[in-house]
Amino acid sequence: MRFLRWGPLVRQVLLGPGHPGHAQGGGAGAHEAYLRGVSMRAEEVAGKLREALGPKALRLETPTERRVFLTVAVEDLEDAVRAVLGLSREARFMTISAVDEGLDLELLYHVDVGGTVVTVRIKVPKEEMEVLDISHLAPAAEFIEREIRDLFGLEFVGLKPEKLYTPEGYEEKPLKKPMEGALPPQARPMAEALMGSACSVSVSRAVMRKRQDLGLPAMPPMAMAKPEALEEVRSLAEEVGFTERAGYDLEKKRLRYR
Amino acid sequence: MVETRERVSVAAKAGVFWGCYIPALQPFAEAAFRLILDDLGLSLSDVRGIACCPSPFMFKILDYEYWLETARANLDAIASDFRAIVTLCNGCWDSLLHARDLVENPPEVLHIAEFLIGLRNALLKRIQTPLQNLRVAVHVGCKPRSKPSLVDAIHELTALTGARIVNWRTAKICCGYPLFLAKPDEALETRVRVKVEDVQQVGADAIVVVCPACFMLLERGQLVLRRKGLRQTTPVLHLVELLALALGHKGQEIGLDAHAIKPKALLESIG
Numbered sequence: 332m333r334f335l336r337w338g339p340l341v342r343q344v345l346l347g348p349g350h351p352g353h354a355q356g357g358g359a360g361a362h363e364a365y366l367r368g369v370s371m372r373a374e375e376v377a378g379k380l381r382e383a384l385g386p387k388a389l390r391l392e393t394p395t396e397r398r399v400f401l402t403v404a405v406e407d408l409e410d411a412v413r414a415v416l417g418l419s420r421e422a423r424f425m426t427i428s429a430v431d432e433g434l435d436l437e438l439l440y441h442v443d444v445g446g447t448v449v450t451v452r453i454k455v456p457k458e459e460m461e462v463l464d465i466s467h468l469a470p471a472a473e474f475i476e477r478e479i480r481d482l483f484g485l486e487f488v489g490l491k492p493e494k495l496y497t498p499e500g501y502e503e504k505p506l507k508k509p510m511e512g513a514l515p516p517q518a519r520p521m522a523e524a525l526m527g528s529a530c531s532v533s534v535s536r537a538v539m540r541k542r543q544d545l546g547l548p549a550m551p552p553m554a555m556a557k558p559e560a561l562e563e564v565r566s567l568a569e570e571v572g573f574t575e576r577a578g579y580d581l582e583k584k585r586l587r588y589r
Numbered sequence: 590m591v592e593t594r595e596r597v598s599v600a601a602k603a604g605v606f607w608g609c610y611i612p613a614l615q616p617f618a619e620a621a622f623r624l625i626l627d628d629l630g631l632s633l634s635d636v637r638g639i640a641c642c643p644s645p646f647m648f649k650i651l652d653y654e655y656w657l658e659t660a661r662a663n664l665d666a667i668a669s670d671f672r673a674i675v676t677l678c679n680g681c682w683d684s685l686l687h688a689r690d691l692v693e694n695p696p697e698v699l700h701i702a703e704f705l706i707g708l709r710n711a712l713l714k715r716i717q718t719p720l721q722n723l724r725v726a727v728h729v730g731c732k733p734r735s736k737p738s739l740v741d742a743i744h745e746l747t748a749l750t751g752a753r754i755v756n757w758r759t760a761k762i763c764c765g766y767p768l769f770l771a772k773p774d775e776a777l778e779t780r781v782r783v784k785v786e787d788v789q790q791v792g793a794d795a796i797v798v799v800c801p802a803c804f805m806l807l808e809r810g811q812l813v814l815r816r817k818g819l820r821q822t823t824p825v826l827h828l829v830e831l832l833a834l835a836l837g838h839k840g841q842e843i844g845l846d847a848h849a850i851k852p853k854a855l856l857e858s859i860g
Binding site: 514521522532534535541544546567572 | 607608609610612613620635638639640643647648651652654655658662666769770847
């Protein structure tokens with residue numbers, strides 16, 4: 332750790348009193364010995380979080396031995412942060428990253444747990460743009476939450492109202508992207524038709540009349556007539572992740588964007 | 590009736606997968622194919638999958654996994670009922686053909702031209718109105734280009750009607766439909782306009798296609814381009830419409846009056 336080679340005053344500020352790397356005489360060796368004492372490997376962290384959160388832990392990933400990603404629902408954020416901070420006396424809130432994915436705002440809460448970085452991941456749908464403020468659990472979060480609110484327009488419920496970066500009266504959200512999903516405009520009606528009727532296009536009354544003029548049945552031999560088939564189309568779309576990637580709301584039966 | 594050997598090749602348990610675009614937007618192609626089947630004394634069942642193929646022009650590009658999985662489920666749902674499936678659309682053909690590898694005992698998936706070329710002798714015998722006054726530009730579309738024998742079949746069937754096939758420089762260029770879904774103006778200018786002006790330069794009376802998406806863009810695209818300086822329009826015909834005309838059916842019977850670009854001059858030249 333580079334900062335351990337810095338002067339005693341800097342170490343004192345960064346590590347705080349009582350830390351074995353604090354003040355004079357610590358050195359890299361002492362810090363590593365300290366880490367060995369308090370650190371938890373990713374698998375161990377993941378195991379403890381799984382135990383603490385149960386089904387609220389929607390996904391737990393450990394891509395390296397010092398990295399854990401925990402995905403939870405927006406409403407379980409507080410429980411997840413509390414569980415992560417409770418893993419160790421040394422757990423330290425680092426920061427929050429915000430990523431505008433078009434339809435959702437992804438928030439990544441990073442916490443250092445004795446050398447292993449745990450990231451709690453949530454996705455806030457842009458239709459809601461509201462999430463709980465966690466500064467009562469990690470006071471340092473207030474600063475970055477205000478920054479995210481100024482730049483992306485996300486409301487943190489319970490956060491003090493003062494702006495951080497942007498001036499009073501300036502209401503634009505410079506880092507917020509338009510609410511757009513993966514499908515280009517011309518493809519959207521086709522996707523909605525497919526999910527709504529199992530066919531990419533619907534039959535107009537004019538075409539029905541023309542079909543009858545030609546001696547064809549008004550309703551063509553398409554898949555759309557069968558409700559059970561439609562159910563299969565929708566569940567298949569959900570299963571392979573199409574509804575999420577394309578931004579299709581299965582309950583409202585339409586895309587989340589126009 | 591069709592010769593015995595040919596009848597065997599389209600034995601029972603063959604069906605037509607109509608897809609979406611043809612029955613819902615271009616019923617004249619459905620009517621033309623049904624007339625051809627009647628003329629040949631054939632009866633094919635309608636195949637209803639769980640969904641449309643789904644369109645590779647859109648879903649294969651935007652979400653490959655979903656496209657293939659839905660195509661697989663579609664074919665799986667009909668596999669036990671059919672030994673062969675005929676499609677009138679390059680897109681349906683592409684989707685169902687890809688899905689074959691994922692289904693146990695899949696049916697044969699035949700492009701309309703593959704199906705009809707097997708009946709060439711029967712068709713030839715029934716030609717009542719040879720279209721020798723007609724000069725046509727054949728637009729095969731992108732998907733069949735992966736199978737040279739299919740490209741040949743499309744040309745052979747066109748020639749079988751008596752129509753003269755013109756050579757045109759941009760024949761192999763895509764109609765622009767997939768591009769249209771993302772960048773409509775670019776598709777119209779760099780695909781439709783380029784191709785149509787080329788067709789007109791070589792003096793073709795019509796563009797012949799085997800795909801409803803190509804049909805839609807080449808026809809409707811011309812109407813948009815008319816407002817942007819395109820001097821004249823050229824009718825677009827499905828191959829099955831051309832065949833039905835050659836078999837002696839009238840334009841009205843097929844529904845050619847429902848085309849956005851009415852092929853009046855073309856019908857007059859046939860007489």
